[in-house]
Amino acid sequence: MTLVAALAGFTAAAVPASAVSDTDTCASVSATANELTAGINASKSNGSGSAAEVKAAFGTAAAKLDTAAANADEGAVKTAIAGAVPFMNKAATASDADLGTVLQDQELQNAMSALDQACRTS
DSSP: OOHHHHHHOOOOOOOOTTOBOHHHHHHHHHHHHHHHHHHHHHHHTTSSOOHHHHHHHHHHHHHHHHHHHHHBOSSHHHHHHHHHHHHHHHHHHSOTTTHHHHHTOHHHHHHHHHHHHHHHOO
């Protein structure tokens, strides 16, 4: 599951001594995307979907990706996560009235696509 699919349904620093490879980081990204999709789908199962559930799913996903980035090797995947997390947090904290607009924001779509692409090429 990609983050883009979830949405359709979302300067070098010192590397930690225990940096995680791109392969393992991308496995974490994929698991997080699956969880995000499940959260969005669960909200839809209640009818039109609960904004609170969608926002909670984005908040949880953003936190997990932020943790993955903190432990990741420097490079394209870590950079792409860093680009996606702020937009996911924006979705998590949007007002109910603004959530749909935030989720359709092209910058969010681009950040999610960049993360998917970074994992596909790592």
